[in-house]
Amino acid sequence: MDWLLISLIAIAVFITGISKGGFSGAFGIMAVPLISLQTSPVFAAAIMLPILCIMDIFAVQKFWGKWSNEQLTKCIPAAIVGVIIGGLTASWFSSEWLKIMVGIIAVGFVLNSWPRKNRTTQPKPLSAIAGKLWCALGGLTSFIAHAGGPPMSVYLLRANLDKTQYVATAAVIFTAINYVKLIPYSMLGQLNTSNILLSLCFTPIAYLGVQLGAWLHYKISTALFFKFMYGFLFLTGIKLIWDGASAII
Secondary structure (H helix, E strand, C coil): CCHHHHHHHHHHHHHHHHHHHHCCCCCHHHHHHHHCCCCCHHHHHHHHHHHHHHHHHHHHHHCCCCCCHHHHHHHHHHHHHHHHHHHHHHHHCCHHHHHHHHHHHHHHHHHHHCCCCCCCCCCCCCCHHHHHHHHHHHHHHHHHHCCCHHHHHHHHCCCCCCHHHHHHHHHHHHHHHHHHHHHHHHHCCCCCHHHHHHHHCCHHHHHHHHHHHHHHHHHCCHHHHHHHHHHHHHHHHHHHHHHHHHHHC
C-alpha cells in the first residue's frame, strides 16, 4: 500500500470537508492537485467524486432548511442542463481553454465586485436569465473541468444572501450537480468499484472536516466570511488560469 498516497488523499479530503462544511467548497480546488503529487490527475478526480457526494450530504444535513428556495428553483434546473450539455459535448471542448476562460471570469468578477469601504451600494443581483446562464455554465464546467464553483459563485455572491444561506444554498446545488454527474461519469468508465470503495474509506475524515468547517463558519463574522469567499474565488481563478496555460504551453 502506498502510504504517501493514502496520506495525501486523507489531507485532501479533510481540507475539502472543511471547505464544504463552512465555505461552500471555496478551497476544495486544492484536492485534485494535492493527490496528483503522487498519482495521475484522472485517478485523483475519480477518487474525489464519490467522497464529494458524501460530503454534500453531510453539508446539506448540517445546514438543513437554511437555504434559499428561490435560488434553488432558479439554479438547480439550469445547472443540471449544464451537466447534460457537458456530458453530450465533452469531446468538443478543450478543458484547458475552459479553465482559462473560467479563471479570467473569476478574477475579473472579484476585481469588479470586491467589497470596498467607499462602496455606497451593494452590487445588484443578476437577472433571472443571467442567473440561469451562470448556473448552466457552472454545471458544464463542473462536468468537463471540475471547475463549477467560480461560475456559481459569480451568481450567488450577487444574490444578497447571508453567509449561512449562501453555504446552505450552494451545498444543495452542488449535491444535485455531483449526483447527476455520477451517471455520465459511470457511462464513460471514469468510476469503478475499487475507486469508489477506496474513496468511501475516507468518509470519517470527510465527516470531521465538514463538522469543523461548519464550526468555523459560525465563528467568523459575515463581513469576514464574504471577504474570504471573494479572496478564495480570486485565488481559484488564478489557479485555473495557471493550470490551463501550463497544459497548453
